[in-house]
Amino acid sequence: MIQPVDRESRATDDDHLAVRVWLRMLACANLIEGRVARELRARFATTLPRFDFLSQLERAPGGLKMSEISKRLMVTGGNVTRLADQLLAEGLIARTTPPGDRRASIVRLTERGRKTFKAMAGRHERWIVAMFGGLSDSERAQLYAILAKLKRRLTALDDEEIA
Amino acid sequence: MIQPVDRESRATDDDHLAVRVWLRMLACANLIEGRVARELRARFATTLPRFDFLSQLERAPGGLKMSEISKRLMVTGGNVTRLADQLLAEGLIARTTPPGDRRASIVRLTERGRKTFKAMAGRHERWIVAMFGGLSDSERAQLYAILAKLKRRLTALDDEEIA
DNA sequence: GCGCGATCCTTCAGCCGTAAATTGTTGAGG
DNA sequence: CCTCAACAATTTACGGCTGAAGGATCGCGC
Numbered sequence: 001m002i003q004p005v006d007r008e009s010r011a012t013d014d015d016h017l018a019v020r021v022w023l024r025m026l027a028c029a030n031l032i033e034g035r036v037a038r039e040l041r042a043r044f045a046t047t048l049p050r051f052d053f054l055s056q057l058e059r060a061p062g063g064l065k066m067s068e069i070s071k072r073l074m075v076t077g078g079n080v081t082r083l084a085d086q087l088l089a090e091g092l093i094a095r096t097t098p099p100g101d102r103r104a105s106i107v108r109l110t111e112r113g114r115k116t117f118k119a120m121a122g123r124h125e126r127w128i129v130a131m132f133g134g135l136s137d138s139e140r141a142q143l144y145a146i147l148a149k150l151k152r153r154l155t156a157l158d159d160e161e162i163a
Numbered sequence: 164m165i166q167p168v169d170r171e172s173r174a175t176d177d178d179h180l181a182v183r184v185w186l187r188m189l190a191c192a193n194l195i196e197g198r199v200a201r202e203l204r205a206r207f208a209t210t211l212p213r214f215d216f217l218s219q220l221e222r223a224p225g226g227l228k229m230s231e232i233s234k235r236l237m238v239t240g241g242n243v244t245r246l247a248d249q250l251l252a253e254g255l256i257a258r259t260t261p262p263g264d265r266r267a268s269i270v271r272l273t274e275r276g277r278k279t280f281k282a283m284a285g286r287h288e289r290w291i292v293a294m295f296g297g298l299s300d301s302e303r304a305q306l307y308a309i310l311a312k313l314k315r316r317l318t319a320l321d322d323e324e325i326a
Numbered sequence: 327g328c329g330c331g332a333t334c335c336t337t338c339a340g341c342c343g344t345a346a347a348t349t350g351t352t353g354a355g356g
Numbered sequence: 357c358c359t360c361a362a363c364a365a366t367t368t369a370c371g372g373c374t375g376a377a378g379g380a381t382c383g384c385g386c
Contacts, residue, residue: 005234007215008314018295019288021303022195024310029192030237031317032185037374039325049342052170067364071168074193079343081366086341103351103364125182126326132181134316135309140184143309146302147187151171153297154194162202163289200344212372230334242373244336249371266334266381 032131039127044120049073051124053083054092054109054117063096063108092116195294202290207283212236214287216246217255217272217280226259226271255279 008023037048056064056072064072070080084107087093092113098106109117132140171186200211219227219235227235233243247270250256255276261269272280295303 005231006237007219007235016288016292017300017303017307018292021295021307021310022291024307024314025188026192026196027237028310028314028317029189031314033189034374035317035320035325041375047341056170065364068168070365072170074169074190075342076344077365078345078367082342101352101364105365123326125179128185129179129181130325131317131320132184132313134312134319137180139309139312140180142305143313144180144184144187146298146306147184147191149297149302150295150306151187151191151194154191154198154294156297157198157294162198162293163286197344210371228334238372239374240335241337241375245372264334264382268335 032128035131036124036127039123040120043123044116046120049075049079049083050087051117051120053080053087054113055121057093057107057109058114058117058121060108063106065098065104065106067104069107087113195291198294199287199290202286203283206286207279209283212238212242212246213250214280214283216243216250217276218284220256220270220272221277221280221284223271226269228261228267228269230267232270250276 006027008020008027033048040046040048040051052073053069056069066080066084067077069084070077073080084093084095088095092110093107094110095105095107098104135143169190171183171190196211203209203211203214215236216232219232229243229247230240232247233240236243247256247258251258255273256270257273258268258270261267298306
């Protein structure tokens with residue numbers, strides 16, 4: 001019998017259910033994210049943020065503006081700048097300045113970037129599928145639906161006063 | 164109508180459901196964590212990891228060994244050392260060496276630490292409850308149950324070969 | 327006693343993330 | 357034109373997290 005000793009496991013009965021749900025969800029997310037990060041490092045000598053960055057470009061054949069990547073990855077602009085610098089140095093992406101706006105810059109995958117990403121994406125999907133393999137189809141669907149509702153709520157709350 | 168443009172929203176139909184569930188869950192976790200972090204910073208000039216650290220001590224009146232905190236927070240030892248240094252400097256915790264093992268050190272809340280934490284914890288719970296307020300009791304319960312199963316699976320998978 | 331691997335903690339370099347200030351560019355109003 | 361606010365990207369300072377290396381201590385087995 002496994003005996004986890006983490007934050008979530010130690011929630012006490014007087015905690016509100018919402019808090020316990022949150023701690024459990026956070027624990028799951030951290031376990032999955034950590035595992036994916038370790039695998040990416042071991043097998044591809046890269047990191048999750050870089051993988052995510054490439055993933056966005058994969059879906060946008062024409063390339064993306066830095067600000068657009070920032071929005072999609074939900075990270076700040078400064079962060080995107082640094083990630084782009086690294087991927088550029090690795091030869092996985094290329095940058096151009098769009099005609100008509102010299103402030104912006106557009107980033108797209110290089111051929112090498114596309115190939116590299118394909119290889120990683122295949123593995124990535126298998127890892128995720130394996131980790132969620134303990135749930136039934138119906139449970140995955142329920143989870144998907146409930147999280148949709150939660151996410152709507154969260155984006156609606158955005159910068160509203162909450163407490 | 165809200166139009167999110169993040170990672171999860173851009174998942175395509177050929178992605179396996181598990182991947183879409185994962186991206187959605189990650190988006191939710193990041194939204195919640197980010198919001199809590201911002202509130203803690205704005206209202207208490209502190210950070211989420213420090214709050215979590217104190218939270219563990221709150222539940223352990225006799226104090227905890229550094230290694231125990233590391234396990235419970237699911238972070239590495241080096242990280243715990245730094246957090247402890249900061250909380251020590253803020254006067255919220257105290258350290259002692261347990262009799263019988265001079266390698267170890269035991270950390271516990273100071274009176275000031277306990278008071279400070281109480282104030283933060285009350286707010287924290289209200290934020291979480293507000294954020295999960297969009298779900299019904301039944302949905303929260305389902306989520307709680309499904310995540311339990313997922314978490315069991317994840318800890319079982321631990322460092323097993325997965326793909 | 328004594329070796330020696332295990333354990334506890336710390337330190338360090340490296341990456342990711344943020345917020346805030348800065349540089350350069352654009353475009354709208356006077 | 358010319359200002360000036362808005363916007364795109366970058367830089368900087370700081371915090372969290374990791375993995376790896378190192379120092380001290382412990383305790384098992386001989």
